[in-house]
Amino acid sequence: MAEQTSDTPATTSLWVERTGTRRYTGRSSRGAEVLIGSEGVEGVFTPGELLKIALAACSGMSSDFPLSRRLGDNYDATIRVSGAADRENEVYPQLDEVLELDLSELDAAAQERLVALVERSIDKVCTVGRTLKTGTKVTLTIESDA
Incomplete structure (x- = not known):
């Protein structure tokens, strides 16, 4: 049921469970949950x-140390992410992120x-x-109780 991924520590398992028609709950062995479903739900x-939230959160976490070092631990940041799906090919051809920060206390050179x-x-x-950006190989194995 729980699937281990190569990018998670050995102690963390990730999985989704079906809870209804096109409705799932994503879970981690650390107790986190996220509700997943169709757009109209x-x-x-x-x-x-x-996927978009994961990208924005990763960018935020990756920028947290340099930003807190320069702006202080209590700086505010919002990362907006958007990108329309190409439904013919079922891909997101482009995702755009915007990191919103108040840099007004820094001079232009420091901002740059x-x-x-x-x-x-x-x-x-x-x-x-x-x-x-680089792509990744995705594999799927189907297991049956039969």
Whole structure:
């Protein structure tokens, strides 16, 4: 039931369980849950929305250290991510992120240096973004009780 992925520690398992027609609950062995379903269902994320949120969260976490070092631990940040699906091919051909920050306390040169540092940090350590940019092999095994 629980599937181990190569990018999670050996102690963390991830899986989804079907809870209804086109409705699932994603779970981790650490106790986290996320509701997943079709676009027309209230209170759930679609798989594509989760992909986008994973990208934005990864960028945020990858930029957290350099930003907190320069702006302080209590800086505010919002990362918006968008991208329309190509339904003919069932892919997202482009995802666009916007990192919203208040850099008004820095002069123009310091802003430019910080933006460059944040971009490098995200490019270097955001596993989700790096995976999406380079692609990855996905395998599926189907197991039956029969």
